[in-house]
Amino acid sequence: MTRLLIEGCTIGGRPDCSIYCEEGIVARVTEGTTQTVPPDAEVIEARGGAVFFGFVDSHCHPFEYGWLKRSVDLRGTANITALRLRLMAGVQRAHPGEWVTGMGWDQESFPGGAMPDRADIDDITPANPVVLSRICGHIALLNSRAIGVLGLEANAGVEYERDQAGALSGIVKEKALDNVFASLPRQGQRSAADLQSAEAEASRLGLTCLHCILSPEGYREELAALAALDSAGSLSLRYRVYIPPNAIDFVESEGLRGKPAGGKVRINGVKIYADGSLGARTAALRDPYSDEPTNCGILRYKDEELRQLVERVDSRGYQAIIHAIGDRAVEQAAEALGRVTGTQNPRRHRVEHASLLPRDLRTKMLNHGIRATVQPMFITSDTWAVDRLGEERVRDLYPIHSMLSEGIVASGGSDSPVESMSPILGMWASMTRGGSTPQESLTFEQALTLYTSNAESNGLEEPSGSVKEGVPANFTVLDSDTSGMHPALFRKVGVMATVVGGVVVHSYGAG
Numbered sequence: 001m002t003r004l005l006i007e008g009c010t011i012g013g014r015p016d017c018s019i020y021c022e023e024g025i026v027a028r029v030t031e032g033t034t035q036t037v038p039p040d041a042e043v044i045e046a047r048g049g050a051v052f053f054g055f056v057d058s059h060c061h062p063f064e065y066g067w068l069k070r071s072v073d074l075r076g077t078a079n080i081t082a083l084r085l086r087l088m089a090g091v092q093r094a095h096p097g098e099w100v101t102g103m104g105w106d107q108e109s110f111p112g113g114a115m116p117d118r119a120d121i122d123d124i125t126p127a128n129p130v131v132l133s134r135i136c137g138h139i140a141l142l143n144s145r146a147i148g149v150l151g152l153e154a155n156a157g158v159e160y161e162r163d164q165a166g167a168l169s170g171i172v173k174e175k176a177l178d179n180v181f182a183s184l185p186r187q188g189q190r191s192a193a194d195l196q197s198a199e200a201e202a203s204r205l206g207l208t209c210l211h212c213i214l215s216p217e218g219y220r221e222e223l224a225a226l227a228a229l230d231s232a233g234s235l236s237l238r239y240r241v242y243i244p245p246n247a248i249d250f251v252e253s254e255g256l257r258g259k260p261a262g263g264k265v266r267i268n269g270v271k272i273y274a275d276g277s278l279g280a281r282t283a284a285l286r287d288p289y290s291d292e293p294t295n296c297g298i299l300r301y302k303d304e305e306l307r308q309l310v311e312r313v314d315s316r317g318y319q320a321i322i323h324a325i326g327d328r329a330v331e332q333a334a335e336a337l338g339r340v341t342g343t344q345n346p347r348r349h350r351v352e353h354a355s356l357l358p359r360d361l362r363t364k365m366l367n368h369g370i371r372a373t374v375q376p377m378f379i380t381s382d383t384w385a386v387d388r389l390g391e392e393r394v395r396d397l398y399p400i401h402s403m404l405s406e407g408i409v410a411s412g413g414s415d416s417p418v419e420s421m422s423p424i425l426g427m428w429a430s431m432t433r434g435g436s437t438p439q440e441s442l443t444f445e446q447a448l449t450l451y452t453s454n455a456e457s458n459g460l461e462e463p464s465g466s467v468k469e470g471v472p473a474n475f476t477v478l479d480s481d482t483s484g485m486h487p488a489l490f491r492k493v494g495v496m497a498t499v500v501g502g503v504v505v506h507s508y509g510a511g
């Protein structure tokens with residue numbers, strides 16, 4: 001029997017409470033006095049801290065997080081020289097001919113903001129094919145060796161950027177990039193280790209459940225890793241899994257749905273990409289980019305194709321979640337979803353990101369009960385948003401307060417490894433917005449909703465409500481009493497413990 005006592009904490013603004021849990025369920029909540037509990041109960045001494053229902057990341061890519069940890073990490077590189085130095089170190093560790101992968105560069109951080117091209121890296125990578133994803137994951141830089149190995153030279157279309165002379169620049173986008181990753185040699189056994197490194201980080205950051213998006217090229221290994229770890233009882237957190245459309249037949253034929261091996265993993269739905277990212281100028285806009293007047297971004301599907309795909313996903317009983325960042329893509333996604341949702345949206349279909357969301361699109365989503373996940377850290381990271389969209393449109397970028405107050409069920413996610421998985425940082429960003437469009441700032445209660453009740457609901461669960469007898473013991477214990485705290489201070493709040501099903505999966509205060 002697992003027994004746990006969390007002592008001396010604030011719950012819902014009431015100080016000095018204690019929660020006693022047995023077998024993963026809250027057995028007793030008391031105020032003021034210390035509870036008498038069996039001597040074998042684990043005790044978290046949380047005096048001065050605050051307990052919340054377990055935080056949920058409703059949009060992340062844990063396998064990519066793990067992959068990033070063992071690839072060349074290019075995040076934070078401020079110019080091409082810095083990128084080259086990190087890449088050189090990575091190439092030195094690789095055998096000749098072996099693929100070198102990296103992730104995290106952002107041309108917006110480079111002087112001048114120009115896209116890198118293959119000439120920037122060819123001289124230091126003569127013996128290895130190289131693919132370096134931009135921070136958004138929607139475009140990548142390939143070296144000449146990679147272009148040669150994959151035979152891309154003859155490929156045409158907007159997804160393969162060309163230089164003035166008509167040769168491939170090395171920048172590959174969107175679906176064409178999916179194909180590049182699909183051609184890389186698989187490193188199957190590594191998936192389990194990748195997931196475990198993401199899980200350790202997520203538990204440390206106070207997350208109890210991840211809405212875990214699988215990749216179009218690696219989903220078989222990823223599903224196998226989830227199943228193996230779950231049946232071995234090795235998973236700490238809960239996983240709500242979203243597969244790519246090309247995995248539906250595999251999942252059905254293998255009978256993977258509705259058969260949770262160890263009870264921590266459930267396949268919820270299908271993730272569809274409608275467009276790209278603002279940073280890469282591949283997000284699909286109704287009107288051209290303010291800093292590239294000939295470009296409106298890239299829609300991955302024709303309207304009719306997306307409708308058919310959504311109908312297929314819905315008719316098979318999956319929750320559809322559609323990545324849509326530009327207003328044109330959100331419009332297309334809402335249109336396609338609206339045909340299957342009715343007004344109530346019983347399958348809780350969602351739009352992921354829904355970044356550029358003017359009022360007419362919010363109304364459209366609301367009329368069909370379409371839900372959303374939002375990534376508040378994007379607000380503080382997209383410092384170039386005004387350049388891309390202009391002063392006028394940027395007012396409708398990440399309008400999270402409007403979404404919530406108008407009634408859209410929006411939940412928070414990190415899009416890790418794009419941003420840190422920390423729900424604390426996510427809540428902080430949703431409350432402060434780095435000073436941009438302050439009218440869209442959330443209150444603490446709203447920010448909390450993003451990562452708790454709305455996230456549970458968007459993950460096909462019933463929100464836990466209040467901390468009382470009989471509810472599941474999934475808790476995030478913070479080290480400070482956050483009631484009345486100034487939003488700017490919230491980013492410094494620490495996670496004292498993370499509890500999943502009555503089991504302490506991370507703590508620095510357990511005794």
Ligand SMILES: [Zn+2]
Nearest residue numbers: 059061213415
């Ligand atoms: Zn994502």
